[in-house]
Amino acid sequence: xxxxxxxxxxxxxxxxxxxxxxxxxxxxxxQQLLEIWEERKEVTGxxxxxxxxxxxxxxxGGVWLTDDQPKPNIRTHLPSTxxxxxxxxxxxxxxxxxxxxxxGENPSPMYQGLRTNLPxxxxxxxxxxxxxxSPLFPKQEQVEQYLQSFADHYSLRQxxxxxxxxxxxxxxxxxxxDSDTSKRWTIxxxxxxxxxxxxxxxxxxxxxxxxxSDGWIxxxxxxxxxxGGVIHSRFFHRASDYHGKxxxxxxxxxxxxxxxxxxxxxxxxxxxxxxxxxxxxxxSKFIKVYVSTxxxxxxxxxxxxxxxxxxxxxxxxxxxxxxxxxxxGIIHFEEDxxxxxxxxxxxxxxxxxxxxxxxxxxxxxxxxxxxxTTQLSEGIIRLGERDKGDEWEEGGIKGQGVEGLxxxxxxxxxxxxxxxxxxxxxxxxxxxxxxxxxxxxYLWAGLLTGLPDHPKSPPNPSNPYSSTAESExxxxxxxxxxxxxxxxxxxxxxxxxxxxxAKKPRKVLxxxxxxxxxxxxxWTYSEFLMDFMTxxxxxxxxxxxxxxxxxxxxxxxxxxxxxxxxxxxxx
Numbered sequence: 001x002x003x004x005x006x007x008x009x010x011x012x013x014x015x016x017x018x019x020x021x022x023x024x025x026x027x028x029x030x031q032q033l034l035e036i037w038e039e040r041k042e043v044t045g046x047x048x049x050x051x052x053x054x055x056x057x058x059x060x061g062g063v064w065l066t067d068d069q070p071k072p073n074i075r076t077h078l079p080s081t082x083x084x085x086x087x088x089x090x091x092x093x094x095x096x097x098x099x100x101x102x103x104g105e106n107p108s109p110m111y112q113g114l115r116t117n118l119p120x121x122x123x124x125x126x127x128x129x130x131x132x133x134s135p136l137f138p139k140q141e142q143v144e145q146y147l148q149s150f151a152d153h154y155s156l157r158q159x160x161x162x163x164x165x166x167x168x169x170x171x172x173x174x175x176x177x178d179s180d181t182s183k184r185w186t187i188x189x190x191x192x193x194x195x196x197x198x199x200x201x202x203x204x205x206x207x208x209x210x211x212x213s214d215g216w217i218x219x220x221x222x223x224x225x226x227x228g229g230v231i232h233s234r235f236f237h238r239a240s241d242y243h244g245k246x247x248x249x250x251x252x253x254x255x256x257x258x259x260x261x262x263x264x265x266x267x268x269x270x271x272x273x274x275x276x277x278x279x280x281x282x283x284s285k286f287i288k289v290y291v292s293t294x295x296x297x298x299x300x301x302x303x304x305x306x307x308x309x310x311x312x313x314x315x316x317x318x319x320x321x322x323x324x325x326x327x328x329g330i331i332h333f334e335e336d337x338x339x340x341x342x343x344x345x346x347x348x349x350x351x352x353x354x355x356x357x358x359x360x361x362x363x364x365x366x367x368x369x370x371x372x373t374t375q376l377s378e379g380i381i382r383l384g385e386r387d388k389g390d391e392w393e394e395g396g397i398k399g400q401g402v403e404g405l406x407x408x409x410x411x412x413x414x415x416x417x418x419x420x421x422x423x424x425x426x427x428x429x430x431x432x433x434x435x436x437x438x439x440x441x442y443l444w445a446g447l448l449t450g451l452p453d454h455p456k457s458p459p460n461p462s463n464p465y466s467s468t469a470e471s472e473x474x475x476x477x478x479x480x481x482x483x484x485x486x487x488x489x490x491x492x493x494x495x496x497x498x499x500x501x502a503k504k505p506r507k508v509l510x511x512x513x514x515x516x517x518x519x520x521x522x523w524t525y526s527e528f529l530m531d532f533m534t535x536x537x538x539x540x541x542x543x544x545x546x547x548x549x550x551x552x553x554x555x556x557x558x559x560x561x562x563x564x565x566x567x568x569x570x571x
Contacts, residue, residue, distance in 0.1 A: 015047045015444065018187045018202040020166050020363070022055035023062015024147060024430050025208035025421045028125065029437040031154045036441040042540065043445040052200070053160040054189055056106055060151045060160065063212050064144045066108035073099055073235040076387050077224035081379075095224040097217045099232040099353070100389045104192075109212050109255075110140045112238040113262045115569060117254060118428060122558040125150065125434050126547045136568050163192045166209075167392060170368035172201050184417050188363075204444050205418045207361065208433075214360040214398060216511075217353045218250075222319030226329055229350035233259060236352055239266040239287065245349040246288040248331065250316065256291065256354030257299030261571055263289045264306035290345065292316055292333065298562065304571055313343050356511070359423065362396030371397060374412065376404035400511040407455055408529070409515065410436055416443060424515045427522040428559065431551075438548070439529040447536045458528050460521045465513035519559050523551040 017033060019026050030053055037049040059065055077095040101107055115137045116123060120130040123143075130138065130146055138146070151157055168188035183201030190197050215232030217223075223230065233255045239262050249260045270285045289310045296302065301310050313333050320330040331345045362381060364371045377399030386394050402423055406413045409424060421436040422429050442448050460466035517525065527550050537544045546552075558564070565571070 013047050015049050015204070016183060016200075016202045017049070017051045017204045017206065017444070018185065018200070019051065019053040019206040019208060020169070020187075021062060021208040021210055022053050022057075022060040022151075022160050022162075023064070023208060023210055025210075025433040025437070026053055026055070026062070026206065027060060027147060027151055027156060028430070028433045029206045029208060029419075029421065029440065030156050030159060031150075032434070032437040032441040033444075034154070034156075034159075036438075036445050036447070040445065040447070040540075040542075043447070046446075051159050052202075053156075054164050054166045054187070055160050055162050056165045056192070058162050059148065060157070061144045061147045062210050063108050063110065064140060064147060066110045066140065066144070068112065069107075069237075070241075071107040071235040071237050072102050072105060073231055074102060074387070074389055075099055075230050076385065078382060078384055080219050081382075082219055093224075094219060094221045096219050097223050097230065098385050099215055099217060099230065099235065100386060101235075102388060103390050106213075107235065109234040111236050111259070111262075114140045114258065116143060117565065119558055119564060120146075122428055122555055123430055125430050127545075128153065137565060161189070161191075165190045165192055166363045168199075168365065168368070169205060169207075169363045170365070171370055173369075203417065206440070207418065207420050208422070209361070211359050211423065212357050214358040215353065216356050216358050216400060218316075218355060220316055220318055222321060222329070225321035226319050226331075226351065227322045228328060228348055231350070231352055233352055233354035234357075239263050240285075242266075242287050242350065244284040244286065246290070246345075246347045248290045248292060248345065248348045248351045249354055250292045250351060251354035251356070252291055252293040252295075252300045252312075253297050253354070253356075254299050256293070257297065257301055259352060259354055260289055260291045260310050261301040261304070261306050263287050264301060264309040267309040268305055288347070290348070301571070313345075317342070358398045358400055359402050360393075360396070360398040362390075362393035362398075364397040365395060366397065370412070370415065374404050374414075376412070377402050401513055402515065407457055409457070410440070424517045424522070425512050426519075427517045428555070431555065432522055432526060435526045435529050439533060442533050442536060447540070448532055450535070450539075451532060458521075458524045460514070460517065460524075462518050462521060463514060463516050465516070520556065523556060523559075526551055 019029055030051060033049060033051055037043055057065055076098045078098070080094045080096045082094075082096075117137075119136050120134050120138050124130050124146075128150055130142075134142055166187055166189050168186070170186055172183055172186045183203055185202045185205045186199060187202060187205065188197065188199050212234070215234050217230075217232060233251070236259055242263060243266075247263055249256050249263070252260070264287075266285070266287050287309075290313055291301070291310055292313045292315055293300070294315050296312075300312070301307055314336050315334050317332045317334045320326075320332065322329040326346050328346055328348060331348055333343045333345075335342050359377055360381070361376065364376065366372060366380060377397050378401065379397070379399045381394050381396045381398050383394055402420070404413050405411065405420060405423070406416070410419055410421065412418045412420070419436070419440045421440070422433045424432070439448075443451065530548055530550060534544050534549050
């Protein structure tokens with residue numbers, strides 16, 4: 001449903017904004033737009049706001065919205081697009097692997113036993129805390145309820161079209177020299193309940209579709225021949241699904257470490273007595289758990305009672321196909337740097353890849369403007385990649401990184417009429433989304449008239465791929481704002497997590513590059529944006545709330561207390 005903020009007929013124009021997704025970022029953007037247009041008379045006096053939020057699910061919450069049901073998934077292999085050779089010829093045995101849901105399914109990556117990595121006071125939006133009785137590290141359903149309460153508190157649902165999928169976004173085509181078309185963007189959508197399709201035009205677009213849906217699985221020889229289960233961690237539901245199985249988890253960052261711990265914990269009860277070792281049908285409940293990683297992180301399940309049930313191994317080298325004497329094939333691992341040994345496993349039933357996600361924009365097509373001239377990401381969804389899934393996505397843009405953003409890592413390079421909030425990695429997402437949403441609302445409302453065409457964000461010295469890392473934290477001579485943010489960054493350089501090797505950055509950093517923020521850079525970046533808005537408020541005689549001037553000290557303190565979760569939950 002699209003509702004204007006006012007029915008006054010004195011408005012000179014209408015500003016139409018389309019928001020894709022009603023998760024945390026989409027809700028934050030909607031709330032900030034409504035607030036700016038309602039409270040700032042200089043804005044409402046010259047323009048009426050019309051906003052549409054498109055949401056594929058039947059409620060708000062994004063990845064936090066789940067029905068806690070099993071997650072059907074499909075596994076597909078296609079010839080590899082990477083270069084793999086065998087002697088002087090291409091090695092056809094190397095295939096790319098895809099794990100995705102059947103057509104019409106859109107399961108959340110949440111799973112039973114999940115708790116937030118962040119305390120709720122750090123995680124919360126400014127001005128809208130979690131309920132007082134919330135556990136310090138909330139469960140999935142409590143975050144879901146929080147986001148739904150946020151939507152209700154600010155009366156946001158009336159602007160959201162639920163069960164509506166965006167399938168195309170492109171520059172509006174002029175119909176002729178005398179055309180009165182003034183809206184820059186066209187959005188094509190599909191109502192999933194009545195199959196109605198619409199095409200609408202907007203001045204601005206917010207792309208907040210999330211980036212936890214298209215799992216990335218590394219390519220190596222023999223994976224396509226593995227006879228057991230192969231899934232991405234998006235489809236992990238609960239530990240009991242793996243009773244009596246041998247499971248190999250690949251990856252030990254947030255999801256990999258947590259899933260391996262949950263699987264290992266399932267064995268704690270089964271270690272007590274023989275009755276506990278069996279399901280109702282007499283089969284074993286014990287789960288053999290292996291974890292394959294390039295190194296340990298703060299999330300690795302190395303301590304605690306579950307640790308004795310988890311065996312850590314190097315990365316997978318290749319897989320030998322099944323044979324009569326080894327029906328489950330053989331998984332070969334790279335050389336252990338400590339022992340020099342190369343381990344093998346021949347009893348694995350399921351491989352769970354907790355190896356991160358691609359950025360996916362299925363509604364952007366390389367043949368449409370501006371995507372035909374601006375490379376947002378390096379790949380496309382291949383023909384056959386969604387076989388028996390949502391095949392309409394094939395041909396859309398995807399990739400392991402996002403390259404086509406501006407200096408603020410928020411808008412399309414050269415075009416501030418479309419925004420991409422919270423694409424960055426290793427940050428506190430809700431408050432960052434809120435800062436970016438407010439900045440975007442200020443800009444589109446015409447309140448940031450002094451914003452340079454090419455502002456340079458503060459340097460991120462902890463990230464070697466930062467566009468300003470080479471400046472060694474020296475203030476930017478061309479920057480007119482953000483001095484305080486840059487000064488604070490000089491005082492505390494911080495680091496991305498996990499710490500990066502001196503010679504070769506870890507794979508996640510190589511893939512996502514400058515989008516890896518780390519702490520405390522996220523605060524430096526946030527205060528850089530806040531400074532522009534504070535100066536705008538001063539110019540318009542508006543008093544700025546303290547939490548919009550700078551990041552609250554309690555957030556910094558919480559973020560620095562990296563041992564709080566372990567002291568609270570034991571892991």
